[in-house]
Amino acid sequence: MKASSPRCTRASPSTCTPTGSTCGLRTRRSSGRRSQQPWGSRVRLRPARHAAAELGPTFQQILRDQDYWRQRGLPVVQSGVRHDGSCIEVGTPDPRRAEREFSQRYPGAPMCFSVQADTGNPWQERR
Secondary structure, three states: OOOOOOOOOOOOHHHOOOOOOOOOOOOOOOOOOHHHOHHHOOOOOOOOOOOHHHHHHHHHHHHHOHHHHHHOOOOOOEEEEOOOOOOEEEEEOOHHHHHHHHHHHOOOOOEEEEEOOOOOOOOOOOO
16 A cells, blocks of 8 residues: 655645645636736836925925915915925915915925815814
8 A cells, every 4th residue: 555645735834745836825827817916017116306304394384384374365275295205285276376485485395386275174163
């Protein structure tokens, strides 16, 4: 009677025989589904124009200055650091005026401006 070699199981991969098979894993022909998965895609990394450490303090100052801008008639409706590190994005009803005034208050800070309507504070109760 011939002794059988131990079978490979997921619970005990150490019992696998060195036959070239992978324990517990089956190789299948590519069905094209791998390219749809995130790990099947190529990712290009590009250096950011500005470091988060450079943009962060100015962005935090803009958040603290929201009452200042609202009192001056220039509300900051939306703000944030762009994902590519190119600038601090500021949404306001008057981007041309904002560009002039923000460059004076925050000199040297890279900023991008867009038109955003001021609808008030959405978290505040309306009367």
